[in-house]
Amino acid sequence: MAWWGWLIVVVVVLVVLVGGFLAVQARRRRGGVIAGPSTRASGRGGDR
Amino acid sequence: MRTSEVTKLPVVTLAGEDVAQIKDVVYSADGGAVSGFTLAGRGLLAGPLREGLAWESVLGLGSDAVMIEAEFVMEPAADVVSAAGPAGDSSGESVGGNVLGSRVLTDAGLELGTVVDVIIEFGQSAGESCDVVGYEIAASESLASKGKKGASKGTKLLVPLPDTLAVSGEHLMVPASAEDFVSQDLAGFGASVEAFRAQLEGDPR
Numbered sequence: 001m002a003w004w005g006w007l008i009v010v011v012v013v014l015v016v017l018v019g020g021f022l023a024v025q026a027r028r029r030r031g032g033v034i035a036g037p038s039t040r041a042s043g044r045g046g047d048r
Numbered sequence: 049m050r051t052s053e054v055t056k057l058p059v060v061t062l063a064g065e066d067v068a069q070i071k072d073v074v075y076s077a078d079g080g081a082v083s084g085f086t087l088a089g090r091g092l093l094a095g096p097l098r099e100g101l102a103w104e105s106v107l108g109l110g111s112d113a114v115m116i117e118a119e120f121v122m123e124p125a126a127d128v129v130s131a132a133g134p135a136g137d138s139s140g141e142s143v144g145g146n147v148l149g150s151r152v153l154t155d156a157g158l159e160l161g162t163v164v165d166v167i168i169e170f171g172q173s174a175g176e177s178c179d180v181v182g183y184e185i186a187a188s189e190s191l192a193s194k195g196k197k198g199a200s201k202g203t204k205l206l207v208p209l210p211d212t213l214a215v216s217g218e219h220l221m222v223p224a225s226a227e228d229f230v231s232q233d234l235a236g237f238g239a240s241v242e243a244f245r246a247q248l249e250g251d252p253r
Contacts, residue, residue: 021093022092022093025092025093025094025095028088028095028096029069029071029088029089029094029095029096030071031051031055031056031070031071031072031073031088032055032071032072032073032146032147032148033051033072033073033075033146033147033148033166034072034073034074034075034086034129034132034145034146034147035074035075035076035132035145035147036074036075036076036083036129036131036132
C-alpha cells in the first residue's frame with residue numbers, strides 16, 4: 001500500500017478513537033436522579 | 049424547579065472558581081429530600097469526579113450556578129450517596145438507582161406513566177432542606193384513557209408526592225389519590241402538592 005494509504009488508515013483510526021473517547025466521557029458525565037434505598041413499604045405523608 | 053435544570057450547572061466557590069459541575073441529584077427515598085449531588089469535571093474531556101457535594105454544603109442554588117464556600121466542602125461521592133440511605137446504613141449498597149425512566153404506579157395498581165423529570169423545592173436561605181415534591185411523567189395509556197387533564201399517551205404531567213415516599217425496586221409507588229392532583233403546569237403545581245398532602249393528612253381543603 002502506498003504511504004498515503006497508511007496515512008488515511010492512521011487518520012481514520014485516530015478519529016474513531018478520539019470520537020469514541022469523547023462519546024464515552026459525555027455518557028459518563030450525563031446526569032440523573034439517584035434515590036437512596038427505602039425502608040418503608042409506602043409513604044402516606046405527615047410523619048416528618 | 050426541575051432536576052434537569054440542576055444537572056450540568058457549574059459548581060462555583062465564593063472565590064469565583066469554577067470547580068465542577070453537577071452530575072446526579074441524590075435524594076433520600078424515605079425522607080423525600082435531596083441529600084446531595086455527585087459531580088463531574090468541567091470541560092469536554094472530564095469524566096465523573098470522586099467527590100460529591102452534600103446539600104448542607106450548598107450556599108445557594110440558582111438558575112445558573114451552585115454556590116459553595118470553597119473546594120474543601122466537597123466530600124467523597126460514596127459518602128453522599130450512602131448518606132441518602134436509612135439512618136445508620138453507611139454501606140452504600142442497594143441504592144435505589146436512577147429514577148428517570150422508572151414507572152409510576154398507584155397503590156391501586158394503576159400505572160400513571162414513566163418518570164421524565166423530578167420536581168424539587170427549596171428555600172432561599174441556607175440550612176433549609178430541599179424537598180422532592182413531585183415527578184414529571186410521560187402519561188401512560190391507562191391514565192390517558194381516563195381523560196385526565198385532557199392528556200393523551202406521552203403527555204407530560206406533574207404528579208405530587210407525599211412528604212414521605214417509597215422509592216425502591218423497578219416501580220415508584222404513589223397513593224391512588226395522587227391521580228386526582230396531577231397538573232400540567234409547574235406554576236400551579238405548588239398548590240396541587242399542598243392540597244394533596246393536606247388530603248393525605250385528612251384535612252379536606
